[in-house]
């Protein structure tokens with residue numbers, strides 16, 4: 248996953264400082280992935296995660312699992328204060344598959360989130376794993392974040408999937424995809440611009456909202 252950070256020197260330096268703490272949590276997730284997936288990362292474009300070749304899955308007899316990596320970058324990191332962004336914001340995952348999602352949040356700010364969105368919903372285990380970027384932090388499995396404890400959410404309303412993300416942390420969870428389709432996702436933390444925080448990146452596609460394509 249480090250190669251994803253290589254495109255930006257600024258981003259890379261921040262990620263390296265987080266990597267030490269992040270490694271433990273990711274190790275668990277990667278170990279759970281029976282078959283490696285291919286991540287195609289086009290600069291500036293949508294991310295496509297392809298499942299491992301069917302042959303490999305058949306040989307090992309293990310179910311196909313795909314790993315999707317997302318980052319949340321603060322507006323300041325991107326040179327656009329007030330405009331945090333999911334990178335990528337538009338992505339594709341395979342249908343009828345288990346998808347492990349890792350969200351690395353480089354935004355250290357918290358937002359006041361409507362209570363229902365503090366609850367983890369729709370993940371395989373009903374929980375998420377949180378690893379704080381603080382030195383020495385250990386991964387924790389949680390089903391809910393405390394008030395004021397979230398910075399962003401990844402919410403796919405149509406799939407009843409809601410994952411709150413604490414400030415400066417890595418969140419890992421898995422979910423099962425169904426039939427192919429196009430699903431809008433949105434962050435429900437008022438992390439944007441304007442008096443209410445619901446403008447700017449919250450209303451413009453490609454920042455705190457986007458499309459998950461199941462194909």
Ligand SMILES: [Cu+2]
Nearest residue numbers: 399434438455
């Ligand atoms: Cu947000």
